[in-house]
Amino acid sequence: MIVVGLMSGTSADGVDAAVVDIRGTGHRLRIKLLGHYGRSYSPHIQQRILHVAERGTVAEVCHLHTLLGEVFSKTVLSAISRCGVKPAQVKLIGSHGQTVHHLPEPTVERGVGTIRSTLQIGNPAVIAERTGITTVSDFRSRDLAAGGEGAPLVPYTHFLLFRQKTATRWVVNLGGIANVTMIPCGEKLGAVQAFDTGPCNMLLDALVSVETQGRMLMDRGGRLAQRGQVHAGLLKWLLAHPYLHRHPPKSTGRELFGESYARKVLAQARRRRLSLNDLLATGCQFIARTIRDAQQWTKHEPADVVFGGGGVCNRRLWAELVEMFDPLPVQTMDDCGSSNQAFEAQAFAVLAYQTIHGVCANVPRVTGATHPVILGSVTPGSCGAAKKWSL
Numbered sequence: 001m002i003v004v005g006l007m008s009g010t011s012a013d014g015v016d017a018a019v020v021d022i023r024g025t026g027h028r029l030r031i032k033l034l035g036h037y038g039r040s041y042s043p044h045i046q047q048r049i050l051h052v053a054e055r056g057t058v059a060e061v062c063h064l065h066t067l068l069g070e071v072f073s074k075t076v077l078s079a080i081s082r083c084g085v086k087p088a089q090v091k092l093i094g095s096h097g098q099t100v101h102h103l104p105e106p107t108v109e110r111g112v113g114t115i116r117s118t119l120q121i122g123n124p125a126v127i128a129e130r131t132g133i134t135t136v137s138d139f140r141s142r143d144l145a146a147g148g149e150g151a152p153l154v155p156y157t158h159f160l161l162f163r164q165k166t167a168t169r170w171v172v173n174l175g176g177i178a179n180v181t182m183i184p185c186g187e188k189l190g191a192v193q194a195f196d197t198g199p200c201n202m203l204l205d206a207l208v209s210v211e212t213q214g215r216m217l218m219d220r221g222g223r224l225a226q227r228g229q230v231h232a233g234l235l236k237w238l239l240a241h242p243y244l245h246r247h248p249p250k251s252t253g254r255e256l257f258g259e260s261y262a263r264k265v266l267a268q269a270r271r272r273r274l275s276l277n278d279l280l281a282t283g284c285q286f287i288a289r290t291i292r293d294a295q296q297w298t299k300h301e302p303a304d305v306v307f308g309g310g311g312v313c314n315r316r317l318w319a320e321l322v323e324m325f326d327p328l329p330v331q332t333m334d335d336c337g338s339s340n341q342a343f344e345a346q347a348f349a350v351l352a353y354q355t356i357h358g359v360c361a362n363v364p365r366v367t368g369a370t371h372p373v374i375l376g377s378v379t380p381g382s383c384g385a386a387k388k389w390s391l
């Protein structure tokens, strides 16, 4: 089955589409990446997403929901045409959507009980209508309804693609937020541990953007951070954040580590008279420490570590990670035959495939859900496709 996975992450840098050939049943799948297309958002769209995620009105959320549905549709069509695949050959789309709010902390509502919520936008009806392809979306909600955090969901695919028989491996995604998946050697899916370790590119991007008044949106290549010095006092302040000391299961996002957090960090940096370069260097070491510190929550010391996500392009961050894990071997997903940029999109193709095949793909030990669930909501494609799926 050819499936397209779509991912628009918390960094709001763009949307990635992965065209994937998936075969097999249960947790025994053969997964082959046929191609990938990344569409960067214009600064205008990125600013709109960031605005909506922090303080959007209902009207703005409503409008952006459909606007992103259109952008996602175009991205799917471009991705499949670049792979030489026709829309009729694609059986399914798995669209993560753009997270605009993630509230996994339980809140008690009188007369109802405990509530946890999350919201990913990018209207699946628009995607199914424009492409004619059955679309699975809203993957996180069902896990939340089952008492979980709804995140992280990529560990399932980390397990399928990166597990090893004889060595424990950690897989780390360096996205807006960083998350780690610990895969004990030779163990089953239920033994996997994973959680969001804390902020990653989201923090670095916000510091650069605020300090340059929006002239720069990222520290490309980590060039600024490369010229900076780590400030021990600020590092200690950063490491004291309560989220970092919470026991997993845990997940986080812009609500905790968005713009207002970046402004607090900047205020701390100004008090200490730090340059932007020093601030970014300190930020990179901070991120590497929060990832290495994941060890405190597991007995599974890794034999090696595989990294993916946009953060692998930041040379300073990479150098800090290499040092933090020394002498363990570290490699990127590109190095081991996968793709740094496409992996998360590929993961949502796999999750959509499992939805349609009725396979539970949350990992309750990871998300904290009370039981395994089938993730996602299905929006039928054109009539032929809908009939085929008996929808």
Ligand SMILES: Nc1ncnc2c1ncn2[C@@H]1O[C@H](COP(=O)(O)OP(=O)(O)O)[C@@H](O)[C@H]1O
Binding pocket: 008, 009, 010, 011, 012, 013, 014, 174, 175, 176, 177, 201, 202, 204, 205, 218, 219, 220, 221, 222, 308, 309, 310, 311, 313, 314, 315, 344
């Ligand atoms: N060439 C680069 N140099 C430095 N950082 C980069 C580079 N390319 C991407 N990044 C960082 O990676 C981020 C995007 O990573 P991504 O894995 O797409 O995260 P998300 O899943 O949150 O969207 C960008 O916002 C940027 O901070």
Ligand SMILES: [Mg+2]
Binding pocket: 008, 009, 010, 011, 012, 013, 014, 015
């Ligand atoms: Mg991204």
